[in-house]
Amino acid sequence: MDVSAQHDASSIGHVAEVGEIMQAIAEHKGCGTSGGSGKASCGSQAGQGDLPTEIWEKVKNHPCYSEEAHHHYARMHVAVAPACNIQCNYCNRKYDCANESRPGVVSEKLTPEQAAKKVLAVASTIPQMTVLGIAGPGDPLANPEKTFKTFELISQTAPDIKLCLSTNGLALPDHVDAIARFNVDHVTITINMVDPEIGAKIYPWIFYKHKRYTGYEAAKILTDRQLQGLEMLTERGILCKINSVMIPGINDQHLVEVNRAVKSRGAFLHNIMPLISSPEHGTVFGLNGQRGPSAQELKALQDSCEGEMNMMRHCRQCRADAVGLLGEDRSAEFTTEKIMAMEVKYDAETRKAYQEKVEEERVAKVAAKQEELAELAGASSDIKVLAAVATKGSGLINEHFGHAKEFQVYELSTAGAKFVGHRRVDLYCQGGYGEEDSLETIIRAINDCHAVFVAKIGGCPKGDLIKAGIEPVDQYAHEFIEKSAIAWFKAYLDKVNRGEIEHVERGDAVIRQGALISAA
Amino acid sequence: MPFKIIASQCTSCSACEPECPNVAISEKGGTFVIDPKKCTECLGYFDEPQCVAVCPVDNTCVVDTSLPRYQAPV
Numbered sequence: 215m216d217v218s219a220q221h222d223a224s225s226i227g228h229v230a231e232v233g234e235i236m237q238a239i240a241e242h243k244g245c246g247t248s249g250g251s252g253k254a255s256c257g258s259q260a261g262q263g264d265l266p267t268e269i270w271e272k273v274k275n276h277p278c279y280s281e282e283a284h285h286h287y288a289r290m291h292v293a294v295a296p297a298c299n300i301q302c303n304y305c306n307r308k309y310d311c312a313n314e315s316r317p318g319v320v321s322e323k324l325t326p327e328q329a330a331k332k333v334l335a336v337a338s339t340i341p342q343m344t345v346l347g348i349a350g351p352g353d354p355l356a357n358p359e360k361t362f363k364t365f366e367l368i369s370q371t372a373p374d375i376k377l378c379l380s381t382n383g384l385a386l387p388d389h390v391d392a393i394a395r396f397n398v399d400h401v402t403i404t405i406n407m408v409d410p411e412i413g414a415k416i417y418p419w420i421f422y423k424h425k426r427y428t429g430y431e432a433a434k435i436l437t438d439r440q441l442q443g444l445e446m447l448t449e450r451g452i453l454c455k456i457n458s459v460m461i462p463g464i465n466d467q468h469l470v471e472v473n474r475a476v477k478s479r480g481a482f483l484h485n486i487m488p489l490i491s492s493p494e495h496g497t498v499f500g501l502n503g504q505r506g507p508s509a510q511e512l513k514a515l516q517d518s519c520e521g522e523m524n525m526m527r528h529c530r531q532c533r534a535d536a537v538g539l540l541g542e543d544r545s546a547e548f549t550t551e552k553i554m555a556m557e558v559k560y561d562a563e564t565r566k567a568y569q570e571k572v573e574e575e576r577v578a579k580v581a582a583k584q585e586e587l588a589e590l591a592g593a594s595s596d597i598k599v600l601a602a603v604a605t606k607g608s609g610l611i612n613e614h615f616g617h618a619k620e621f622q623v624y625e626l627s628t629a630g631a632k633f634v635g636h637r638r639v640d641l642y643c644q645g646g647y648g649e650e651d652s653l654e655t656i657i658r659a660i661n662d663c664h665a666v667f668v669a670k671i672g673g674c675p676k677g678d679l680i681k682a683g684i685e686p687v688d689q690y691a692h693e694f695i696e697k698s699a700i701a702w703f704k705a706y707l708d709k710v711n712r713g714e715i716e717h718v719e720r721g722d723a724v725i726r727q728g729a730l731i732s733a734a
Numbered sequence: 735m736p737f738k739i740i741a742s743q744c745t746s747c748s749a750c751e752p753e754c755p756n757v758a759i760s761e762k763g764g765t766f767v768i769d770p771k772k773c774t775e776c777l778g779y780f781d782e783p784q785c786v787a788v789c790p791v792d793n794t795c796v797v798d799t800s801l802p803r804y805q806a807p808v
Contacts, residue, residue, distance in 0.1 A: 297749035301790060307745060323746075352747055424753070424780045426787040 269482070272399060272453055275344045275569075276376065277540050281528045281633050284540045285609040286572045289345040290336050292329035293320040293535040294360045298352035299384050300420040300436065303498035304459055304489055307351050320351045320535040322550055326360055330367035334558045336537055336548055337372055341568035343538075349380035349402075350534040355389050365396040374562055378402065380457070384420055384436055386443025394450050401447055402485075403440055404457040407465050408475045410434040415464050418498070441479060448480030455483040455526065460507050460515060461499070462489070473519040484519060485526035488512050488725045509662060509723035513634060527635045528622075539607050541620055541636065579609045582697040587630050590704050597707065597717055598627040599664040602637065602684075603695050611690050611698055615671035621660055624695070626703035631696040637723065657682045662723040664706070667698060683720070736773035737783055738798040741765045743791050750795065753784035768795075774804050 277284035298307070305317075324332065337343050346368055348354040354361040365377050378400040379393070386403065393401060407413040413433025420432040427435060447454050456476045458469050465472075473484055489506040491499040507515075516525045530540045538544035602621035604613035620638045624631045637659040639652075653675055660666060665685040669692060679686045690698035709715045736758075739750075744765035751759045751766060756779075758772030768785065776783045785795040 296745075296747040297752075297788075298747065298790060299749070299788070307747065307790065352749065356749065421749075421753075421788045424784060424787075425782065 269453070273482075276378075276400065277345065281526070282576070282609075284528050285605075285607050286342060286576055287345070288340050288343040288537075288539045289347060290333065290343055290537040291347045291349045291532070291534050292332060292364060293323050293351055294326055294329045294364050295348055295350055295354040295357035296323050296352045297356045298350075298382075299356040299422070300353070300382050300432075301418045302382075303416055303418060303504075304461070304491060304500075306495055306497045306500075317350065317531055317534060319533045321545065322535070323351075324550065326363040326367055328550055328553070329364045330371060331558065332548055332550075332553050333368050333375065334371055334560050335553045335556050337375060337565065338558055338560055339547075340538060340544070341565045342572055343375070344569070345376045345378060347378045347380060353382050353385070354379045355381045355385040358385070358389055358392065362392055362396060365398065369396065372560060372562075374565065376400070380404070381443075382436075383440030383443050384422060385439075387439055387446055390443065390446040390450065393447070393452060398452065400453045400455060402455045402457055403444055403481075404459070405437075405440050405444075405472055405476060406458050406461070407433065407468060408437050408441070408472050409468060410437060412465050412468050413437060416459075416461065441475065444476060444479045444481060453483075454481045455485060456481045457485045457487060457529075459489050460486050460512060462505055462507050462511065464504075466507065466511070466515060469515060470519060473523065477523045481523065483524045483526050485529050486512065486516050486519065487529055487531055490531065506725060509635070509637070509659075509725050512725065516634075527633055530620075530636070530638075542607070575608060579694050579696075582694045583630075583700070586697040586700040586704075590628060590630065590700055593628045593704065593707060595628050595707055595710075597710065598625055599703065599706070599717075600625055600634070600662050600720070601631075601687075601699055601702070602660040602663045602666040603699070604666070604668045605695060609695055610692055611667045611695055612669050612692050615666070615668040615675055615686070618668070621663075621666065622695070623660070623663065624699050626699055626706075628707075631699040631703070637725070653678055657684065658724045660684065660723060662720045664720060665702060667695070667702070683718075736770040736798050736801055736804060737768050737775065737785055737795050738770070739766055739768055739785070740794050740796060741767075743794040745791060747790060749788045749790065750785040753788050755779040755784065759785065770798060770801050777804060 273280050273283075275283050275287050277287045277289050296307075333346055348361050348364060361379065368375060368377065376399045377396065379398060380402040381404070383403045383405065406416050410430045410433035413436060414429045417433055417436060419426050419428045420436055422435055444454055444456075456472075458465075458472055460466055460469060469486060476484060489499065489504065491497060491504050491506050493500045493503075516527060519525055528540060532540065533543065533545065535545050536543050537548055601624050603611055603624065604615055604618040605611060605622055606613045618639060620636050622633065623635045623637060625634045639656045639659045657679065661682070661684075663684055665687050666679060667687045667690060669688065671686050671688055676686045687702055690702070706715075710717045739759075746761070746765050748761070748766065751761070754768075755776060756772045756774055758769045759766055760769070761767075783795065789795045
């Protein structure tokens with residue numbers, strides 16, 4: 215059977231499941247709404263929670279869809295799609311830096327054949343790599359031949375790898391059938407507005423049907439096509455995540471309306487990301503001084519949308535050629551030159567055995583959290599605090615304070631530990647910022663946290679953190695994050711209740727805007 | 735006059751190549767070039783030159799004033 219026939223056959227089987235899955239999505243309204251335990255049981259946050267099994271099966275090993283999975287599973291992007299059909303004021307694809315991580319940035323563009331070899335090389339080296347995405351640096355659907363050729367080659371050689379793509383949505387309605395035919399599991403659509411007046415401030419132009427459109431007209435076409443494409447995908451049972459860039463003063467208030475619009479059309483997850491707009495990136499927003507949101511502004515918007523649907527909080531806004539776990543980038547290990555020289559042995563059995571071990575670890579982690587939660591049961595308090603965690607993955611507190619390139623932030627309350635975001639603190643790229651004291655920038659990045667959990671920390675930063683009002687916690691080194699965070703919070707509450715310490719609110723924190731060093 | 739691509743500004747994104755109705759655009763030395771013999775300024779095909787309309791960098795696909803205007807066949 216040739217590949218296209220295989221796809222046809224599987225898509226027939228697929229159609230039968232679609233109705234059930236869509237029914238399940240329709241019945242699933244938000245998360246954690248019935249238990250009174252906040253959103254800690256949300257599918258995007260932790261385990262299956264109250265997510266229907268059909269959907270959970272599709273997302274549980276996807277690092278970009280499941281917050282819990284991103285500790286354990288890796289993804290990769292292949293940069294086969296350099297062309298784009300719209301211009302965004304937050305994007306400048308001309309800028310490329312090997313040490314920088316943000317969407318649109320790549321070190322080299324690949325042909326579909328090179329991409330297929332890269333996927334095999336990475337999958338053989340990183341057995342927890344479960345997802346292959348095409349996310350630019352342009353728009354995958356403005357490059358349909360390259361995108362679908364890549365999917366075809368990968369489905370032939372590594373059929374266990376899930377496929378996904380990320381698009382601006384302009385060309386989406388034209389390609390929904392192909393997306394279904396190639397068994398693409400997940401599609402991400404970037405939707406920043408449903409009001410063309412607002413869209414005109416974000417998109418200077420689009421190229422559509424052989425014509426360049428600008429202003430209101432361009433934004434109207436774009437929003438119509440995005441929402442139409444979203445509806446067509448969800449009708450076919452293809453999971454859709456929506457990305458939105460939060461641009462203060464332009465669409466920050468409006469994103470609540472966007473959230474409602476995409477939820478009503480069956481989107482499964484909403485990822486509201488902060489605008490990246492450093493002047494040195496050369497984007498329109500960067501050059502005209504448009505600021506990005508603060509950590510608290512971003513969290514407040516995400517919280518206000520959460521009642522409507524699942525919110526994604528662990529997005530790293532990664533490169534279009536990123537490789538590895540979210541939060542680490544191993545793309546430098548897999549340059550075209552190195553890949554072409556590699557002898558690749560794709561061993562599906564070894565991968566499967568490794569992933570089974572990962573599953574055992576995950577089960578142990580969930581059990582540990584449950585145990586600690588049972589201890590907390592009965593405690594009642596309105597106090598909520600944020601805690602930062604230094605981790606290299608696997609859901610453990612296993613990173614030295616001084617080596618952390620990012621901190622994961624959890625909100626602790628009597629409902630448990632809820633992941634609410636991450637803060638990058640890696641050293642700035644050369645130029646401009648080098649002389650700034652890195653400890654000061656770290657404190658600014660986690661200034662809204664009461665504690666920071668680390669595997670180890672030196673005496674000097676420890677003192678400075680305490681002075682800044684952030685408690686360094688190293689007694690849970692190499693233990694599970696959530697279990698430890700809940701245990702610490704319980705002790706914190708006890709001390710407050712006994713009057714040993716006074717609970718005080720923390721201030722805001724700064725979201726890192728500079729170029730980021732991603733190489734290990 | 736046919737169009738040309740200013741190589742120093744071309745990001746090599748390849749957006750123009752498939753849009754050209756005359757197949758006049760190809761990749762050469764890391765950037766894209768327009769074959770002036772094939773370029774018809776999109777006359778007879780579209781209202782606006784496609785390479786200009788789709789190019790993400792302004793003033794990169796420009797008229798080559800050193801060459802004569804395209805003459806549509808009679």
